[in-house]
Amino acid sequence: MLTEHTLHGVMVPIVTPFDHRGNLDIESFEGLVQRLVSRGIHGLVINGTTGESPVIESQELESLIVSARKVMATSQVIPLIVGTGSNDTSATIIRTAQAKSLGADAALVVTPYYNRPSQQGIIQHYQALAEAELPIILYDIPHRTGVSLEVETVKTIMKMDHVIGLKEGTGNIQRVFKLARSISKPLLCGEDVLFFASLCCGAKGGILASANLDSDQFVQVYELFRVGKIEESCALFHQLLPLVEFLFSEPNPAPLKWLLAQHGYIRSDRLRLPMTTISSEATKIGTQLL
Numbered sequence: 346m347l348t349e350h351t352l353h354g355v356m357v358p359i360v361t362p363f364d365h366r367g368n369l370d371i372e373s374f375e376g377l378v379q380r381l382v383s384r385g386i387h388g389l390v391i392n393g394t395t396g397e398s399p400v401i402e403s404q405e406l407e408s409l410i411v412s413a414r415k416v417m418a419t420s421q422v423i424p425l426i427v428g429t430g431s432n433d434t435s436a437t438i439i440r441t442a443q444a445k446s447l448g449a450d451a452a453l454v455v456t457p458y459y460n461r462p463s464q465q466g467i468i469q470h471y472q473a474l475a476e477a478e479l480p481i482i483l484y485d486i487p488h489r490t491g492v493s494l495e496v497e498t499v500k501t502i503m504k505m506d507h508v509i510g511l512k513e514g515t516g517n518i519q520r521v522f523k524l525a526r527s528i529s530k531p532l533l534c535g536e537d538v539l540f541f542a543s544l545c546c547g548a549k550g551g552i553l554a555s556a557n558l559d560s561d562q563f564v565q566v567y568e569l570f571r572v573g574k575i576e577e578s579c580a581l582f583h584q585l586l587p588l589v590e591f592l593f594s595e596p597n598p599a600p601l602k603w604l605l606a607q608h609g610y611i612r613s614d615r616l617r618l619p620m621t622t623i624s625s626e627a628t629k630i631g632t633q634l635l
């Protein structure tokens with residue numbers, strides 16, 4: 346199990362590959378897992394936004410967890426984190442307990458979107474998740490969820506024993522600084538372009554879609570920072586910026602899937618509707634990164 350003491354470094358929210366018809370492509374998925382774990386990443390995240398969680402069926406999620414566990418059994422031991430959040434507390438508890446029974450080390454739980462709960466409702470949502478008996482990472486990303494967390498709400502949730510950390514995706518570096526200084530559990534950057542800045546503010550790592558590519562270099566940015574080689578870390582992150590900017594130039598994970606397919610790491614860049622593949626203008630920019 347993951348704990349607040351072992352939650353750090355570069356964690357990769359893996360894409361969910363589909364074939365040309367939109368069916369799960371487990372072979373490509375297992376190849377990706379193998380590739381990522383051999384690149385020194387500190388954790389793998391299944392069923393994040395990047396994994397297209399809104400369109401993954403529960404049986405498909407089970408297959409993804411089982412496959413990842415199978416591949417990871419033969420490699421270096423890193424934590425497996427599963428996205429289980431929803432806007433229904435009971436459903437989130439059930440999905441989190443299922444993830445635990447299939448071998449997850451922690452769950453990434455996004456704030457309950459769409460139904461616009463009160464701050465008290467959000468606190469009770471995370472409190473209720475204790476029942477699933479799996480360590481929880483709170484995921485705050487208001488521009489996706491439509492839910493804003495007050496700083497006091499984050500602090501209250503962070504004090505819960507089963508909550509081990511925060512994935513911060515507000516894109517507000519002032520807030521990152523404030524939270525990293527005031528919570529005692531790890532804050533992880535969830536806004537790729539702010540990775541280096543977040544480390545400077547006290548983040549303990551990041552959950553970064555961009556690290557599906559150039560994974561070893563993202564790990565290096567983190568390791569250099571950790572040993573105090575700040576200038577080198579900054580320079581390396583600067584080199585990675587064109588990639589990061591391209592990956593978020595259109596809705597994630599479409600540019601990422603396109604690049605992975607161009608490299609031959611997945612068979613197809615297919616997404617499930619309502620997500621679509623990238624525009625022809627974006628392919629022109631992406632081609633320069635190949």
Ligand SMILES: O=C(O)C1=N[C@H](C(=O)O)C[C@H](O)C1
Nearest residue numbers: 358393394395552553554597
């Ligand atoms: O899947 C994730 O987890 C991430 N999602 C964010 C998003 O798509 O907004 C980006 C971040 O890199 C990780």
